[in-house]
Amino acid sequence: MSRLVTSPGGRRGRGVGVTEFMVELYVARSDAGAVGRSADRARLAADELRRQGTPVRYLGSIHIPEDETCLLLYQAASDDAVRTAAGRAGLPVDHVAEVVAESNAEENRP
Numbered sequence: 001m002s003r004l005v006t007s008p009g010g011r012r013g014r015g016v017g018v019t020e021f022m023v024e025l026y027v028a029r030s031d032a033g034a035v036g037r038s039a040d041r042a043r044l045a046a047d048e049l050r051r052q053g054t055p056v057r058y059l060g061s062i063h064i065p066e067d068e069t070c071l072l073l074y075q076a077a078s079d080d081a082v083r084t085a086a087g088r089a090g091l092p093v094d095h096v097a098e099v100v101a102e103s104n105a106e107e108n109r110p
Contacts, residue, residue: 018055018076019076020073020075020098020099020101021073021074021075021082021098022071022073022099023042023082023093024069024070024071024094024095024096025071026068026070026092027065027068027069027070029065029068034070038061038070038089039060039072041091042072042086042089042091043058044089045058046058046074049081054085055076055077056076056077056081056085057075057076058072058073058085059073059074059075060072060073072086073099083096
């Protein structure tokens with residue numbers, strides 16, 4: 001089981017100098033394809049920036065239909081890199097937060 005929590009400050013994600021971030025987007029329930037389109041644009045923009053030397057990588061998304069929310073997950077050196085990637089993807093960015101993914105995989109082993 002994984003969960004995302006806002007970092008209490010300074011915790012690093014996988015890799016040296018790299019942190020995980022999330023971008024929160026509004027996604028209307030009536031627009032079933034919005035999450036996929038947003039994820040595709042986020043991935044392409046992050047790939048382009050990475051080829052140009054900006055340390056940013058799109059990791060995936062979490063859709064919460066009941067709240068009309070989508071969380072896009074990134075790995076980057078800074079929140080500015082994430083904002084740049086999301087902006088290049090044409091995504092409205094109101095909120096970017098550092099996150100820590102924790103896994104209880106050891107507890108789930110037989």
